[in-house]
Amino acid sequence: MQYFYVKNNVTLQLPHKQHELLPPSLDALATLQIPTKNVYCGNIVWEVIHARETLGETGVVTLPNTPEIQRILPPAITPWSVGHDLVMQLQNIIRNRPIEKRHEPIKLALLNGVGTMLGDTLVGSSAVEIAIRRVTEAIGAVEVHAILAWNARPGTENIMARAPAIAYVQGHSITLDSLCGYDAYWDFSALLRMEGYNALPLIDFYLNNLGIDPESVDSAEKLPDLRLPTALVMEAKSILGEMSQGRKVVLIQGLAYPHLFVRCRKLFLPK
Amino acid sequence: MTEDVLRETEACVLLTQPLPEGLSNNHPDRIVNLGDWCKASADHYLALVAAANMIISVDSLAMQPWLYKYRES
Numbered sequence A: 001m002q003y004f005y006v007k008n009n010v011t012l013q014l015p016h017k018q019h020e021l022l023p024p025s026l027d028a029l030a031t032l033q034i035p036t037k038n039v040y041c042g043n044i045v046w047e048v049i050h051a052r053e054t055l056g057e058t059g060v061v062t063l064p065n066t067p068e069i070q071r072i073l074p075p076a077i078t079p080w081s082v083g084h085d086l087v088m089q090l091q092n093i094i095r096n097r098p099i100e101k102r103h104e105p106i107k108l109a110l111l112n113g114v115g116t117m118l119g120d121t122l123v124g125s126s127a128v129e130i131a132i133r134r135v136t137e138a139i140g141a142v143e144v145h146a147i148l149a150w151n152a153r154p155g156t157e158n159i160m161a162r163a164p165a166i167a168y169v170q171g172h173s174i175t176l177d178s179l180c181g182y183d184a185y186w187d188f189s190a191l192l193r194m195e196g197y198n199a200l201p202l203i204d205f206y207l208n209n210l211g212i213d214p215e216s217v218d219s220a221e222k223l224p225d226l227r228l229p230t231a232l233v234m235e236a237k238s239i240l241g242e243m244s245q246g247r248k249v250v251l252i253q254g255l256a257y258p259h260l261f262v263r264c265r266k267l268f269l270p271k
Numbered sequence B: 001m002t003e004d005v006l007r008e009t010e011a012c013v014l015l016t017q018p019l020p021e022g023l024s025n026n027h028p029d030r031i032v033n034l035g036d037w038c039k040a041s042a043d044h045y046l047a048l049v050a051a052a053n054m055i056i057s058v059d060s061l062a063m064q065p066w067l068y069k070y071r072e073s
Helices: A026-030 A045-055 A067-072 A086-095 A118-139 A156-162 A202-210 A230-244 A261-268 B002-009 B042-051
Strands: A002-006 A010-014 A017-021 A040-042 A060-063 A106-111 A142-147 A166-170 A184-187 A225-228 A249-253 B012-015 B031-033 B054-057 B069-072
Touching: A002 A045, A010 A045, A045 A060, A086 A106, A086 A118, A086 A184, A106 A118, A118 A142, A118 A156, A118 A202, A118 A225, A118 B042, A156 A166, A156 B042, A225 A230, A225 B042, A230 A249, A230 B012, A230 B042, A249 B042
Parallel strands: A106 A142, A106 A184, A142 A166, A225 B069, A249 B012, A249 B054, B012 B031
Antiparallel strands: A002 A040, A002 A060, A010 A017
16 A cells, blocks of 8 residues: 655546546644545555656655554455455454444445456456455445556446446545545555465455455356446457358457567468 | 467457567468457457457466356446
């Protein structure tokens, strides 16, 4: 988890979205306490880079992840392999709530979504579905909000929005005070450095980090869901049908990367 | 192995990116680049993923030949 604030208003723009960052008040900064309003957190790397392009190096302040900040945050959900099962973690949170709030739905934030790429998001959002089904059966309704990184690929927002378990999707980082409004959060901000990313099957990596024992999930249930507008898939099928004339169609990804096309190079040499 | 599969099955090969420099499409009847169609949106790209018979990924753990459960939305 990383934190930053800007010293002046700045509007970040990408071809598919824009977002205005606001500075904390001078009064809040003068208290020498950590301001929570307009301090942004999560996977903030690209917001910092883009804000500095306008405000300069000194116009954007990053903050270390100190114990003082950790104290004001809601609890982070820990992986199944190092802690308790997700249901048990949430039951503990419910027990520690004030009595008058114990019957309200649990509100959970998913920081950095389940990554910034389409493939990660397809698999990760399917893992979120499995996790939330378990939680709902055990403790009742929960509300999950996906907070995507600024550099999340176009399309990740759609994939997350189509996942029935996700109630709300945001395409930029969250402020500390907003994060404090959740009962708990998952932090996928440093996805590539998380335990098991390049070692476990991707679905198992996500299940474990969501707090679910991967071994407890049936393999058929682990197949990722791909939710798309029907008309678009029909259009793609029609194009492929004309192209293939009854033959199988193999989609090859990543061929443009010089170090990767070696596996297929002979296909492109003269007959 | 990828290459063997492609040769033996006589499958059509679908690309979504330009070929690397120095390579040319010597099998225009079999190798088609639908990159332009994919550029419309990520959903277009994913629709091809859903419609293809097989996916071979040379750069991503996430998209290796997974069998996706396709659901209408």
